Structures are given as C-alpha cells and as structure tokens.
Amino acid sequence: MSEAPDVAGNPYAAELAAAKKAVALAARLCQRVQRSMLQSDIQSKADRTPVTVADYGSQVLVSLVLKKELPSYSFSIVAEEDSKDLRKDGAQEILEHITTLVNETIVNDGSYNMSLSKEDVLATIDGGKSDGGPSGRHWILDPIDGTKGFIRGDQYAVALGLLDEGKVVLGVLGCPNLPLKSTNKQNDVSSGDQLGSLFFATIGCGAKVEALEGSEPQKISVCSISNPVDASFFESFEAAHSKRDLTSSIAEKLGVQAPPVRMDSQAKYGSLARGDGAIFVRIPNKDYIETVWDHAAGSIVVTEAGGMVKDASGNDLDFSKGRYLNRDRGIIATNKYLMPLVLKALQEAIKEEH
Ligand SMILES: Nc1ncnc2c1ncn2[C@@H]1O[C@H](COP(=O)(O)OS(=O)(=O)O)[C@@H](OP(=O)(O)O)[C@H]1O
Numbered sequence: 001m002s003e004a005p006d007v008a009g010n011p012y013a014a015e016l017a018a019a020k021k022a023v024a025l026a027a028r029l030c031q032r033v034q035r036s037m038l039q040s041d042i043q044s045k046a047d048r049t050p051v052t053v054a055d056y057g058s059q060v061l062v063s064l065v066l067k068k069e070l071p072s073y074s075f076s077i078v079a080e081e082d083s084k085d086l087r088k089d090g091a092q093e094i095l096e097h098i099t100t101l102v103n104e105t106i107v108n109d110g111s112y113n114m115s116l117s118k119e120d121v122l123a124t125i126d127g128g129k130s131d132g133g134p135s136g137r138h139w140i141l142d143p144i145d146g147t148k149g150f151i152r153g154d155q156y157a158v159a160l161g162l163l164d165e166g167k168v169v170l171g172v173l174g175c176p177n178l179p180l181k182s183t184n185k186q187n188d189v190s191s192g193d194q195l196g197s198l199f200f201a202t203i204g205c206g207a208k209v210e211a212l213e214g215s216e217p218q219k220i221s222v223c224s225i226s227n228p229v230d231a232s233f234f235e236s237f238e239a240a241h242s243k244r245d246l247t248s249s250i251a252e253k254l255g256v257q258a259p260p261v262r263m264d265s266q267a268k269y270g271s272l273a274r275g276d277g278a279i280f281v282r283i284p285n286k287d288y289i290e291t292v293w294d295h296a297a298g299s300i301v302v303t304e305a306g307g308m309v310k311d312a313s314g315n316d317l318d319f320s321k322g323r324y325l326n327r328d329r330g331i332i333a334t335n336k337y338l339m340p341l342v343l344k345a346l347q348e349a350i351k352e353e354h
Pocket residue numbers: 049080142144145146147148149235236237238239240241242263264265266284285288291294
C-alpha cells in the first residue's frame with residue numbers, strides 16, 4: 001500500500017496520475033504512426049504475430065513517464081515487447097525510426113527535457129523483462145493490445161495495470177479509436193462524435209472514463225441486463241483468437257438474439273465497463289496460454305464498474321504467477337446477473353465440444 005493516501009482516499013492517486021499520463025503520451029505516438037503506417041514499420045515476431053514501431057515506441061514512453069513521475073519507486077515492469085529483433089542485422093533503420101518517434105513525441109509534449117539514443121531505446125524496452133509475481137509492485141504493460149487491429153486501422157488499446165502483492169490494484173486503458181460516446185445512455189458522457197476514450201480504475205474507487213485528449217472524468221458502470229435475451233456479446237475480431245463455434249453455441253443456449261460485436265483488443269473490456277454490451281467471452285485454442293498484459297488493465301476496469309471477470313471454472317483471474325495468466329480455459333466478463341448463466345452455458349458448450 002502507498003504511504004500517503006490522497007485527500008479523496010485513493011491510496012494509488014499518484015500512481016494513477018502517472019499511469020494516465022504515460023498511457024496518454026504513448027497513445028499519441030500510436031495515433032501518429034497509425035495515420036501514416038508503412039509496411040517497413042511492421043516486423044513479424046518469432047511467434048509469427050506482428051509488432052510495429054508503435055508497439056516499441058509505446059513501451060519506451062510508458063516506462064519513461066512512469067520513472068519520471070514516480071522517481072522514488074523501485075521500478076519493475078512486465079511488458080510484452082523485448083529488443084531481440086531490434087538488435088539483429090538489418091534492424092538499424094527501424095530502431096532509428098523508433099528513436100525519432102519517441103524523441104519527437106517527448107518534444108511535442110513539452111513535459112520533459114530529454115533525448116534518447118538508440119541504446120537508451122533498446123535498454124528501456126528491455127526494462128520490461130520483469131517476471132512480476134506475488135510480492136511487491138509491478139507494472140503490467142501491453143504497449144499496443146490488438147496490434148492486428150492497429151495495423152488494419154481499427155481498435156487497439158494501450159493497456160497499463162499495476163500489480164501490488166499479487167493483486168491488480170489499478171488499470172488504465174487508452175483506446176484512441178473508441179468513440180467517447182457510449183451507446184448506453186446511462187453512461188453517455190459526450191454529445192459529439194469525439195474519438196478516443198481513456199478508461200481508468202483503482203481498487204475500491206470505481207471506474208471512470210474521460211476523453212483521451214482530457215475532459216471531466218465520468219463514473220461508469222456495466223449494464224444491468226439480467227435476461228440474456230436482451231444481452232449482446234463481444235468477441236475477438238481475429239477468428240483465430242477465440243473459438244467462434246463455442247461462442248455461438250453459448251449465445252444460442254442463452255437465447256441471445258443480437259449478432260456478436262467483434263472488436264480488437266481490451267477496448268472490449270472498456271466498452272463492456274460502460275454498458276455498450278453485456279457479455280465478453282474469449283475461448284482460445286486449448287494450447288494457447290494467456291499473458292497477464294492482455295487482461296490486467298481491462299479486468300480491473302470491468303470489476304470496478306461493477307462487473308465480474310472469471311475463468312471457465314468461475315475462478316477469479318490470478319495475475320500473481322508471473323508473465324502468464326494462471327487460468328482455466330476461457331475468460332468471461334459480464335455483470336453479476338448474467339455471470340452464473342454464461343458460466344453454465346460455457347461449461348456445457350466446452351463439454352459438448354467433442
Ligand atoms: N492464437 C491466439 N489465441 C488467442 N489470443 C492470441 C493468439 N495470438 C495472439 N493472441 C493475443 O490476442 C491479443 C489480442 O486480443 P484479442 O484477441 O482480444 O483481440 S483481437 O480482436 O483478436 O485483435 C493479442 O495481443 P497483442 O499481441 O498485444 O495484439 C495477443 O496477445
């Protein structure tokens with residue numbers, strides 16, 4: 001726990017302010033890259049998933065801002081990217097590009113008087129190698145969640161969480177392409193068509209959203225639908241990330257009428273937290289192991305908005321086991337009324353799979 005709670009009683013107020021600043025700055029770099037993406041900005045990682053100059057640049061900026069804003073902190077960050085591919089022959093140009101992007105974003109923002117060398121960039125990326133775990137504090141970062149969506153020009157998120165003694169206590173989700181306007185009137189904070197939502201939550205203090213560019217924060221809550229017939233589903237945009245035959249079998253068992261809303265990244269958790277949809281189900285292939293950065297920030301935004309996030313056995317997600325998420329197959333996020341029904345349907349669907 002922090003030593004000095006702020007006046008409003010949020011023991012993580014300083015960490016939240018730093019995390020919001022870090023995510024907003026990283027999102028600015030991502031927006032700039034997405035507007036002018038070239039094929040040469042994209043690499044393929046050893047696991048054949050893509051990574052772009054913006055994934056690396058975002059990871060550098062988030063780490064830098066957290067260190068600058070919280071100097072007395074012993075710093076540990078579990079982050080998705082590493083510098084291995086950037087140290088290979090032929091990666092000089094891409095590294096140069098990342099370094100320029102990071103330095104230009106810092107200059108344009110004006111908060112910090114600093115300039116990074118290519119070596120600084122590599123070292124800062126590698127700072128993300130922490131293993132996290134059950135003791136102490138660890139930031140958890142997905143510098144771009146939904147890289148495929150980012151490349152397509154669709155949804156993506158900069159997702160930052162804080163683990164304290166094995167528990168996620170804070171989450172910030174920057175979603176540059178998600179409208180601020182909610183489709184749920186109760187949580188509607190915008191009258192216009194402003195793009196860019198920043199969701200944030202700290203444990204025990206609720207979840208809020210504001211414009212990515214800054215606006216008055218607004219408390220959000222999950223929808224209160226209790227009859228699944230009125231519910232709508234979120235699922236991954238990428239068909240390979242979640243078994244659609246199982247999701248549609250669950251929807252059928254529940255009597256869900258609406259077609260699934262397919263969206264990339266943890267923007268799904270943000271949308272669900274403000275009631276844009278009622279249920280998010282993710283059932284990857286059996287051999288896929290989830291990583292903590294794909295769910296840490298999103299899950300606390302949903303639980304602090306009054307929702308629940310469980311694995312296929314109905315257990316809470318355990319973020320304390322290192323870089324991988326210890327969970328039974330499948331993740332469900334929904335409200336407290338629908339959770340028992342969705343869990344039952346999911347367990348039946350998995351049983352009938354073969
Ligand atoms: N095969 C497979 N199965 C399940 N999940 C996978 C798989 N491959 C990748 N990933 C991870 O999915 C992250 C993107 O999250 P989503 O699946 O929710 O979004 S998407 O709609 O599919 O883009 C994505 O996150 P990013 O790598 O940060 O984009 C991956 O960590």
